[in-house]
Amino acid sequence: MDQLTVxxxxxxxxxxxxxxxxxxxxxxxxxxxxxxxxxxxxxxxxKNQVPLVRLHSECLTGDVFGSGxxxxxxxxxxxxxxxNEEGGYxxxxxxxxxxxxLYAKLDAYALQDQGYDTYEANEMLHLPEDGRxxxxxxxxxxxxxxxxxxxxxxxxxxxxxxxxNDVEVTELVPTAVHVNQHNRxxxxxxxxxxxxxxxxxx
Numbered sequence: 001m002d003q004l005t006v007x008x009x010x011x012x013x014x015x016x017x018x019x020x021x022x023x024x025x026x027x028x029x030x031x032x033x034x035x036x037x038x039x040x041x042x043x044x045x046x047k048n049q050v051p052l053v054r055l056h057s058e059c060l061t062g063d064v065f066g067s068g069x070x071x072x073x074x075x076x077x078x079x080x081x082x083x084n085e086e087g088g089y090x091x092x093x094x095x096x097x098x099x100x101x102l103y104a105k106l107d108a109y110a111l112q113d114q115g116y117d118t119y120e121a122n123e124m125l126h127l128p129e130d131g132r133x134x135x136x137x138x139x140x141x142x143x144x145x146x147x148x149x150x151x152x153x154x155x156x157x158x159x160x161x162x163x164x165n166d167v168e169v170t171e172l173v174p175t176a177v178h179v180n181q182h183n184r185x186x187x188x189x190x191x192x193x194x195x196x197x198x199x200x201x202x
Contacts, residue, residue, distance in 0.1 A: 004028040004143040009039075019084050026143060029136065033094040037140055040080075042087025050170050051088035053149040054079035055137045055158050057095040060102055069109065075175050079152055089144065091137045098122070099131030134158055138165030 007025040014021050022039040029035060056079060062072030079090050097105030104127060111121035119129040138161070141149065150171040151159050159169045 004139045006143055014080065019080065021080075021084070024144070026140060028143075029139075031136070035091065035093050035136055035140060037144060038090040038092060039144075040084045040087055040089070042083075042085065044085055044087075047087045048150065050148045050150050051146060052083050052086045052152055052173065053088050053141070053146070054083060054090045054152040055093060055134055055162075056090055057093050057098065057132055060096060061105075069112075078176055082152065088150070089141075089146070091140055093132070093134075093137060095132045098129075099133070100125075100127045130157070134161035135165050138162050138167045141167050 004026045005028055007027045009022050009024050011020055011022050013019070019040070024037040024039060026035070026037075054075075056072075056076055059067075059070060059072035059076075061067035062070045062074075063076050064073075066073050076090075083090060096102045097108065100108070100122060104125060107125055108118065108121035108127075111124055112118060116124065122129050134157070137158075141147070141162075146167070148168040148170050149162070150173055151162065151169050152173045152175060153159065154174050156172075159172060162169055
């Protein structure tokens with residue numbers, strides 16, 4: 001997996017046709033996970049020369065079913081809105097449950113119901129706290145001819161991994177805080193354990 005190349009570009013109307021997005025597949029990813037990039041041209045007159053980019057790890061429960069246990073679905077919706085406005089890419093990475101998979105994520109949820117935080121639950125299952133690898137995102141960006149990004153994230157590890165893989169992060173653009181009664185402890189754990197730049201009210 002030394003180098004990726006663009007395989008196919010297909011324009012797909014999203015948001016009931018209100019937003020036109022170009023979905024991009026790649027050759028050369030030997031993991032078989034079928035990561036995709038989603039490109040947005042931007043609609044503002046004065047577009048930033050450095051694209052706004054969101055690295056979004058797949059979350060079936062949040063992205064598709066609107067689960068309140070995380071903020072993934074809201075973050076994906078926000079990314080579509082903001083990147084469609086400014087221009088850039090969403091890299092949709094098939095790393096369900098921070099890389100542990102859907103079934104293991106459900107096992108971790110069961111442990112969280114007993115009072116453990118999201119990272120403790122993974123540890124109890126003998127799984128990594130966060131098994132995601134964002135090096136693949138750097139390879140995808142390079143295949144798209146992107147060497148500099150404005151990164152839409154609250155997670156400093158995403159920026160660090162891109163920089164380690166020779167993608168310059170010119171700006172960290174925080175996402176909004178999507179908190180509810182079901183995900184507050186999850187968000188607090190991200191701040192406490194992984195230094196996510198979230199400002200949660202008291």
